[in-house]
Every structure is written in C-alpha cells, then in structure tokens.
Amino acid sequence: MGRYVVRRLLQMIPVFVGATLLIFLMVNVMGDPIAGLCGERRCDPATAAQLKREFGLDKPVWQQYLTYMGNVFTGDFGTAFNGQEVTELMSTAFPVTIRLTLIAILFEIVIGITLGVVTGLRRGRPVDSGVLLLTLVVISVPTFVTGLLLQLLLGVKWGWIRPSVSSEAPFDELILPGLVLASVSLAYVTRLTRTSIAENRRSDYVRTAVAKGLPRHRVVVRHLLRNSLIPVVTFIGADIGFLMGGAIVTERIFNIHGVGYQLYQGILRQNTQTVVGFVTVLVLVFLVANLVVDLLYAVLDPRIRYA
Amino acid sequence: MPDQHHEPEHAVAGTGMGGTMDLGVDEAETLERRPTGPDGTGPQGRPRSLWSDAWRDLRRNPVFIVSGLVILFLVLISLWPSAIASGSPLACDLSKAQQGSSAGHPFGFDGQGCDVYTRTVYGARTSVAVGVLATLGVAVLGSVLGALAGYFGGIWDSVLSRITDVFFAIPVVLGGLVLLSVITSNTVWPVIGFIVLLGWPQLSRIARGAVITAKQNDYVQAARALGASHSRLMLRHIAPNAVAPVIVVATIALGTYIALEATLSYLGVGLKPPSVSWGIDISAASPYIRNAPHALLWPSGALAVTVLAFIMLGDAVRDALDPKLR
Amino acid sequence: MLLEVRDLHVEFRTRDGVAKAVNGVSYGVDASETLAVLGESGSGKSVTAQAVMGILDMPPGRITGGEVVFRGRDLLQLKEDERRKVRGAEMAMIFQDALSSLNPVLTVGDQLGEMFTVHRGMSRKDARAKAVELMDRVRIPAARERVKQYPHQFSGGMRQRIMIAMALALEPALIIADEPTTALDVTVQAQVMDLLADLQREYHMGLILITHDLGVVADVADRIAVMYAGRIVESAPVHDIYKAPAHPYTRGLLESIPRLDLKGRELYAIKGLPPNLTQIPPGCAFHPRCPLARDVCRTDEPPLYEVSATRGSACHFWRECLDG
Numbered sequence: 001m002g003r004y005v006v007r008r009l010l011q012m013i014p015v016f017v018g019a020t021l022l023i024f025l026m027v028n029v030m031g032d033p034i035a036g037l038c039g040e041r042r043c044d045p046a047t048a049a050q051l052k053r054e055f056g057l058d059k060p061v062w063q064q065y066l067t068y069m070g071n072v073f074t075g076d077f078g079t080a081f082n083g084q085e086v087t088e089l090m091s092t093a094f095p096v097t098i099r100l101t102l103i104a105i106l107f108e109i110v111i112g113i114t115l116g117v118v119t120g121l122r123r124g125r126p127v128d129s130g131v132l133l134l135t136l137v138v139i140s141v142p143t144f145v146t147g148l149l150l151q152l153l154l155g156v157k158w159g160w161i162r163p164s165v166s167s168e169a170p171f172d173e174l175i176l177p178g179l180v181l182a183s184v185s186l187a188y189v190t191r192l193t194r195t196s197i198a199e200n201r202r203s204d205y206v207r208t209a210v211a212k213g214l215p216r217h218r219v220v221v222r223h224l225l226r227n228s229l230i231p232v233v234t235f236i237g238a239d240i241g242f243l244m245g246g247a248i249v250t251e252r253i254f255n256i257h258g259v260g261y262q263l264y265q266g267i268l269r270q271n272t273q274t275v276v277g278f279v280t281v282l283v284l285v286f287l288v289a290n291l292v293v294d295l296l297y298a299v300l301d302p303r304i305r306y307a
Numbered sequence: 308m309p310d311q312h313h314e315p316e317h318a319v320a321g322t323g324m325g326g327t328m329d330l331g332v333d334e335a336e337t338l339e340r341r342p343t344g345p346d347g348t349g350p351q352g353r354p355r356s357l358w359s360d361a362w363r364d365l366r367r368n369p370v371f372i373v374s375g376l377v378i379l380f381l382v383l384i385s386l387w388p389s390a391i392a393s394g395s396p397l398a399c400d401l402s403k404a405q406q407g408s409s410a411g412h413p414f415g416f417d418g419q420g421c422d423v424y425t426r427t428v429y430g431a432r433t434s435v436a437v438g439v440l441a442t443l444g445v446a447v448l449g450s451v452l453g454a455l456a457g458y459f460g461g462i463w464d465s466v467l468s469r470i471t472d473v474f475f476a477i478p479v480v481l482g483g484l485v486l487l488s489v490i491t492s493n494t495v496w497p498v499i500g501f502i503v504l505l506g507w508p509q510l511s512r513i514a515r516g517a518v519i520t521a522k523q524n525d526y527v528q529a530a531r532a533l534g535a536s537h538s539r540l541m542l543r544h545i546a547p548n549a550v551a552p553v554i555v556v557a558t559i560a561l562g563t564y565i566a567l568e569a570t571l572s573y574l575g576v577g578l579k580p581p582s583v584s585w586g587i588d589i590s591a592a593s594p595y596i597r598n599a600p601h602a603l604l605w606p607s608g609a610l611a612v613t614v615l616a617f618i619m620l621g622d623a624v625r626d627a628l629d630p631k632l633r
Numbered sequence: 634m635l636l637e638v639r640d641l642h643v644e645f646r647t648r649d650g651v652a653k654a655v656n657g658v659s660y661g662v663d664a665s666e667t668l669a670v671l672g673e674s675g676s677g678k679s680v681t682a683q684a685v686m687g688i689l690d691m692p693p694g695r696i697t698g699g700e701v702v703f704r705g706r707d708l709l710q711l712k713e714d715e716r717r718k719v720r721g722a723e724m725a726m727i728f729q730d731a732l733s734s735l736n737p738v739l740t741v742g743d744q745l746g747e748m749f750t751v752h753r754g755m756s757r758k759d760a761r762a763k764a765v766e767l768m769d770r771v772r773i774p775a776a777r778e779r780v781k782q783y784p785h786q787f788s789g790g791m792r793q794r795i796m797i798a799m800a801l802a803l804e805p806a807l808i809i810a811d812e813p814t815t816a817l818d819v820t821v822q823a824q825v826m827d828l829l830a831d832l833q834r835e836y837h838m839g840l841i842l843i844t845h846d847l848g849v850v851a852d853v854a855d856r857i858a859v860m861y862a863g864r865i866v867e868s869a870p871v872h873d874i875y876k877a878p879a880h881p882y883t884r885g886l887l888e889s890i891p892r893l894d895l896k897g898r899e900l901y902a903i904k905g906l907p908p909n910l911t912q913i914p915p916g917c918a919f920h921p922r923c924p925l926a927r928d929v930c931r932t933d934e935p936p937l938y939e940v941s942a943t944r945g946s947a948c949h950f951w952r953e954c955l956d957g
Contacts, residue, residue, distance in 0.1 A: 011472075019473045140566075142569055145607045145611060207688055210688045210720070211728075212725075213717050214747065241476075246479075249573075249574070279485075300738070
C-alpha cells in the first residue's frame with residue numbers, strides 16, 4: 001500500500017508539469033502577456049521592452065516556467081497587473097467555489113445515488129424508463145441553458161430565489177447554482193449507480209446471499225449496495241476536480257465571484273499571472289482528488305488493497 | 308456536457324488501477340458475449356453477427372428511429388437552410404427588437420430585431436459542421452494513436468497514457484477560454500481544432516482498450532502465429548472488432564461537442580457575431596430574459612434537441628451492441 | 634421422503650420466445666441419500682434446483698406448475714418470508730464458482746457469521762467464533778487467522794470449502810450442490826467431494842448433486858436422474874445405470890467418458906447439439922440425435938416407463954437399449 005502511494009505520487013509529477021506547462025505556453029506564447037498592461041492603447045515599443053525585462057519575459061519560455069514554478073512552491077503566485085496579489089484573489093475566490101462544489105457534490109450523493117438505486121432495482125419499469133429519459137435530457141441540455149432556464153423560472157418568473165448571488169455567497173444562495181453545477185454529473189451518477197446495481201443484482205454473490213436466506217433489505221444494503229457503490233464513489237471523488245474547473249459557466253450565470261469568475265475576468269483581460277496561478281491550483285486539486293480516489297478505491301475494494 | 312470532460316466510465320477508467328477498469332475493455336468484452344438462455348447456454352439457432360443482430364434491434368427501437376429522423380432533418384436544413392427559412396439571418400430591424408411572434412415570424416424577434424426563426428434554422432449549420440468535423444478529427448486522431456499504443460504497447464503506450472493524463476487534467480472550458488481568447492479568426496475552424504486537440508485523448512483510451520481486448524482473442528493470436536503482418540493483423544482482425552466501442556463513444560461525443568461549441572460561443576470565445584450560432588444567440592438573449600424569453604428559449608430548445616438526438620442515438624447503438632444489460 | 638419435486642414446470646421469457654426450461658420434472662431425495670442429477674448444460678438441472686431453493690430470477694423465470702414438497706409442505710405455496718427462513722437454515726446450496734459466489738468485499742468470517750446473526754440472532758462475536766469453528770470443520774488450516782481474510786486470498790479449493798462451510802452452518806436437512814467441483818483442479822476435486830460426502834454422512838443430510846461429470850457421480854451417488862431438454866429421461870440406482878443404461882442418451886453419456894480399458898478406441902460422442910429450448914422437437918426431444926429413433930419417436934412423447942420398481946426410462950425402446 002505504501003509503495004503504491006509513492007508510485008502514484010511519482011506518476012503525478014509528469015502530469016502536473018505537463019498540464020501546467022501546457023497552460024503556461026498557451027498563455028505566454030499564444031497570448032501577449034503585456035497586452036493588458038498599458039490600458040486600452042497598445043504599449044509603445046520602449047515601454048513594452050522595459051516591461052518585458054521587468055517581468056522576466058525576455059528570457060526563454062522554459063526559464064520563465066521554471067522561475068514561476070519555483071516561486072509557486074514558496075507560496076508566491078505573483079501579482080496581477082492591477083497590483084493585487086494573486087494569492088489574495090485566491091483567498092476570496094476559492095472559499096466561494098469550494099462551497100459551491102460542496103453543494104454540488106451533496107446533490108450528486110443524495111439525489112444521484114438514491115435515483116440510481118431505485119431505478120437499478122426496478123429496471124424496465126415505468127419509473128426506471130422515466131428517470132432514464134430525464135437523465136438523458138439533463139445530460140443533453142448544456143449547463144448554461146439549464147442555468148439560464150432555471151434562473152428565468154425560479155428567479156425571475158416565480159421569484160423563489162435571488163437571480164444573482166451576493167458577493168458573500170452564503171450557502172443558501174448557492175443551492176440553485178450548486179444544483180445547476182451538479183446537474184450533468186448528477187445524471188451520470190444516477191446512470192452509473194443504476195447500471196452498477198443492475199449488473200451486480202444478477203451476480204453470483206447476490207444469488208448466494210439470497211440462497212443464504214437473508215432478508216431482502218440485508219441483501220440489498222450489505223451485499224448489493226456495498227459492491228455497486230465502489231465505482232460511484234470513485235466517480236464522485238474524481239468529479240470534485242472537474243466541478244471546480246467547470247464552475248466558470250455556472251458562476252457567470254449567477255454572477256458568483258468565485259474561481260471561475262476570476263479566471264474568466266483574467267482571461268478576457270489577458271491577466272497572465274492570475275490565469276496561470278488559478279489553473280495551477282486547479283490542476284493540483286484535480287490531481288490530488290484523483291489520488292484520493294485511487295486510495296479510496298483501495299480502501300473500498302479489498303481485491304485491490306491486497307493485490 | 309460542456310463543462311465536463313468526462314463520462315463516469317472514464318472517471319472510473321482514469322482512477323481504476325490498471326487497465327481492467329477501462330471502459331473500452333469492458334465494452335469490447337461484453338460485445339463478445341452473446342445472449343444466453345437459462346442455464347447459461349447459448350441458443351442453438353443460426354449464428355448471428357454482432358452487426359446484423361444490432362441492426363435488427365435498432366430498427367425496432369423507437370429511440371433510434373426518432374433520434375435518427377431528427378438528425379436527418381438537422382443535416383438537411385444545415386445543407387439547405389433556405390428551403391425552410393426564406394430571409395437572411397443577418398437581416399435585422401432594430402425597430403422590431405424583442406417583439407413576439409407574428410405572421411411570417413413564428414418565433415418573434417431578438418434584442419437586435421433579427422428574426423429568431425431564421426437564425427435558429429441557420430444556427431443548425433454551425434452546430435452540425437462543428438459536431439461532425441470535430442468528431443471526425445477526434446475519431447481519426449484518437450483511434451489511430453490509441454490503436455497503435457494498444458497494439459504495440461510498451462513505451463508508446465506509457466507515453467500516450469501520460470499525455471492523455473495531462474489533457475484530462477485541464478478543464479475543457481478553461482482550456483477553450485485560454486486558447487480561443489487569443490484567436491481572432493471568426494470561423495468554425497479554431498473551435499474544431501480546439502475540440503480535436505482536447506478531445507482525442509478520450510477516444511484514444513477507448514480505442515486502446517478495445518484493441519488490447521481484440522488482440523487477446525485466440526484467432527488473432529493464431530493469425531499472428533501464422534505470420535500475418537502487423538498491418539494485416541490490425542486491419543483484418545483487430546480493427547473490425549475494436550471499432551464498435553469507438554463508434555458508440557464518438558456518436559455520443561458528437562452531441563457533447565455541439566454543446567461545447569455553444570458553450571464557448573456563449574462565453575464569447577467560440578464564434579462571435581456576425582457568425583450565426585445558437586450559443587451566440589442564447590448569450591445575446593440572456594440580458595433580455597425578462598422581456599423577450601422567446602429569443603432565449605427557441606435557440607436553447609433547438610440546441611437541447613440536437614444534443615439529445617445525438618446522445619440518444621449513441622445510447623441506442625450502445626444498447627444494441629452491448630447485450631449485457633438487456 | 635425429505636424432498637419431493639412433482640411435475641415441475643419452469644419457463645423463461647426471452648427475446649426469442651418462451652424457453653421451456655423444465656417440463657414436468659419429478660424426483661425425490663431422502664435423508665442421508667445422494668441423488669445425482671446429470672445432464673448437459675441447458676438440460677434444466679440447475680433451473681430445477683433454483684426453483685427448489687426459491688432463488689430463481691422471476692422474471693424472466695416463471696414456475697408454471699408442479700409442487701416442491703419439503704418435510705411435508707409445498708414450498709411453492711409458502712409466503713416469501715416463510716420461504717426465506719427455510720433457505721440457508723433447512724436447505725442450503727453450494728455453487729459452482731466459489732470466487733464469484735462469495736462477496737468480494739466482505740471477509741469470509743463476516744459471510745459465514747451472517748448465517749448465525751441473521752437466522753439465529755447471535756451476537757457478532759459469537760458468530761465469529763462459530764465461523765472459525767466451521768472453517769475448522771471443513772479442514773481449513775489456521776482458521777482463526779484466515780477468518781479475517783477476503784475470498785480472493787484463498788485458493789480455489791479452500792474457497793469451495795468455505796462455500797461448503799456456509800451451506801453447512803445451520804446443519805440443514807438438505808444440501809443442493811450445483812457442479813461443486815467443476816471449477817476446481819482435478820486433484821482438488823476429489824478432496825472436496827470426499828469432504829462433502831463425509832459431512833453428509835456425519836449430519837445425515839440429503840444431497841442433490843448436480844453435475845455433468847459421470848466420473849464424480851459413480852463414487853458418491855445413490856441414485857441418478859438423467860435430464861434432457863427439461864425432462865427426466867432416466868432415473869435409476871447408480872449401479873444399475875453403470876451396468877446397463879436404459880436410455881440411449883444415458884448410454885451416449887457413459888460412452889463418451891474416456892476409459893483406460895478401452896484405450897486406443899475412438900471416443901464416442903453424441904451427435905448434434907441439445908435442442909433450443911424455445912423450439913423443443915415434438916415427440917421424444919432426443920430423437921434428432923438418437924441412434925435408435927423410429928417414426929414413433931418423432932410423434933409420441935415417451936412417458937417414464939417403469940423398467941423395475943426403482944427404475945424408470947423415458948424411451949420407447951428401453952428394452953432394446955438395455956440389451957445393448
């Protein structure tokens with residue numbers, strides 16, 4: 001187990017370097033990192049050259065990358081061009097997005113797994129077909145459409161919620177955005193749970209459990225559910241990273257000042273330091289979430305633990 | 308699923324330890340298993356091939372028929388939009404802005420006074436073009452790279468696995484924003500290029516898994532022992548058996564690529580006005596959501612139906628090719 | 634009789650039509666007796682057993698007729714909750730593939746102990762002690778340590794012993810073993826069969842041994858019922874059958890076993906394939922493959938003719954067959 005963790009950590013390094021380098025290159029090579037500095041006008045050549053020197057942009061890209069990563073590991077994510085520390089932006093943005101993600105994950109667990117179990121046990125019945133169709137619709141309608149429609153209905157037409165979220169973004173205001181953010185994953189969790197339950201329901205060990213004369217609820221909870229939820233739990237774990245990175249659309253619709261909002265602003269204003277900084281953290285979150293999922297997998301499935 | 312890069316199977320594939328959890332492997336394996344009767348015996352009727360069996364199922368499946376007809380219709384109107392929409396999508400009259408439906412303008416007008424019906428019809432062209440071309444690109448690039456890695460294994464396989472890991476670690480919408488925000492060209496090509504760039508790893512994993520499974524079949528081993536060349540093995544023995552999961556995943560992906568284009572256009576980095584795209588129209592309509600909800604609802608509906616049609620088609624094909632869950 | 638199955642009918646709804654898996658099967662087994670049910674896969678031997686146990690998947694399966702009389706009551710008439718209390722406690726089942734039949738994420742101790750906590754209301758601690766005791770009884774070494782392990786950590790033979798221990802846990806009156814040794818190495822097969830036979834003698838249990846392997850049967854069975862296409866085609870004491878089969882299908886099965894004394898002779902194989910259960914041939918279901926088939930076999934379904942007081946054969950020409 002210990003060796004396995006070490007191996008996984010080592011495997012993370014090239015992925016981390018690759019992903020951050022890719023983003024670093026995209027931002028620095030394809031974009032113009034000093035374009036946002038001189039306000040609306042283009043910088044005159046002399047100022048541009050001076051600025052480039054100041055930010056170390058005249059050096060080769062790989063050297064810039066190394067310098068940047070060196071700084072990152074001492075906790076210095078640089079300064080946005082408006083003078084604000086990137087870490088300061090992060091400290092206000094991340095708590096909001098983490099709250100949003102938490103709500104989304106809760107929706108996935110509570111609604112997704114419940115629906116999946118119910119449909120998996122009643123495969124082919126009307127309730128199953130209905131839910132299955134609903135999940136397809138949810139998966140098909142892009143999140144930004146779902147978000148806008150729910151905002152229109154619940155916020156504007158019926159006035160149940162505030163259409164946009166205040167800057168503090170407390171939990172209760174994030175419930176609808178959390179549901180919108182979760183929607184697609186929610187549908188996947190439902191389908192995955194359903195498939196897993198339906199598959200395992202015909203498995204030999206469930207037949208054994210029935211042949212042992214166990215009551216139905218015990219067969220379902222202890223034997224069927226325990227095995228069926230292994231892939232679901234790992235999916236939800238891996239989803240944490242995707243949700244945080246995917247919150248851009250949801251945050252834009254509901255005007256939530258979280259990570260997605262900062263990134264969106266940063267990209268539109270070509271604010272290099274902000275973009276690279278936030279993406280680096282997101283990639284790290286994604287990788288750690290996946291590592292945790294792998295370990296969780298081993299905890300849940302003894303066949304892997306003792307392999 | 309515009310801001311998702313993964314389907315659950317892939318999340319599982321990415322986190323399961325070793326290749327056994329791979330969707331591709333699972334899928335290809337189940338494709339080998341034919342329906343069994345009670346006692347686990349196969350029916351003794353005439354032997355049926357996977358494809359003819361699947362086709363027989365599909366023809367009877369209403370989901371397949373409906374989604375197929377919707378897609379056919381979409382393709383036709385994206386080729387000849389003027390057949391059902393007489394005006395130009397760019398002919399707008401500000402004085403009619405936000406008006407509801409009227410004679411000759413069944414969907415009403417948007418915030419710029421453009422005819423929503425005409426724009427919705429013309430929007431199909433962008434979506435279908437992006438969806439089809441991006442899927443072709445992803446399918447070709449992804450399955451070739453994935454198949455080579457799966458077939459030759461070893462160092463190529465490891466390198467490819469690490470590269471796909473890198474791409475999976477970058478959130479799609481984020482990558483789109485970063486890459487496309489610096490591109491000024493207002494055509495479908497940058498969007499297609501971006502989707503191919505970030506989409507191929509998904510297909511390569513599927514193709515890799517399918518090829519690895521097909522490679523282990525006895526008859527492939529036999530052909531290899533008889534001295535068949537690599538290219539012959541690949542084309543005659545492995546490809547026909549590995550292609551089913553690739554087709555299924557590609558069909559579903561096509562729908563998600565259409566949604567992705569709309570999302571990027573909604574965020575302002577995909578296509579930009581004066582191009583015509585559902586994403587642009589939805590984005591433009593969202594400020595007027597109180598006064599002119601129709602301008603938002605029609606393109607949203609068209610987008611949703613289109614994506615749904617492709618995903619349902621893929622789902623139906625998957626069910627037909629995978630008898631396990633019948 | 635401990636268990637008597639009377640005229641049992643089971644169908645399956647499939648995409649290709651209704652598969653008639655069991656068509657009027659009757660057999661019985663007494664305490665301390667071993668009945669071997671023989672047949673190819675698809676003959677309905679496992680489905681019959683599942684119907685007896687009450688673990689048939691319904692749907693797609695459906696019991697369309699018959700009785701399963703166990704200790705004087707018809708199990709098919711019991712409510713599911715009463716039926717459940719019979720399962721595991723009064724009759725138990727051993728499956729072919731112990732690896733897939735044991736729950737991969739629970740320790741063997743949990744899975745054995747469950748029998749006692751659920752059926753007997755024991756505490757978990759007492760149940761654990763019972764589990765160790767059971768593992769000792771089926772001769773698993775170091776039971777106290779291994780009780781905490783998971784199924785995949787055991788060898789195939791040891792896993793099957795755990796299945797046996799689980800079936801034995803509540804000392805049931807009847808055990809149904811469905812191909813208990815098929816998945817095992819030949820050397821281990823004998824050990825597991827010996828264990829099963831020993832335990833049967835010790836507890837005076839009735840045993841239904843489902844198999845397609847005639848070699849296993851000869852040593853342990855008292856009676857044999859041969860099944861084909863959902864019917865019993867021959868039923869007889871084991872020695873009678875080995876001496877002279879009274880049904881051409883049984884003869885075919887016997888002749889297809891490799892025998893040392895006939896070394897060098899070509900091995901016999903029954904021609905053709907077992908029938909599709911959605912389209913069972915009219916008359917005798919075996920006639921398309923039968924060397925003795927005449928016109929009457931294509932039209933008249935043979936009843937189970939009485940060959941002797943203890944023996945029956947569903948062949949119009951059983952005398953001919955008996956004479957070889």
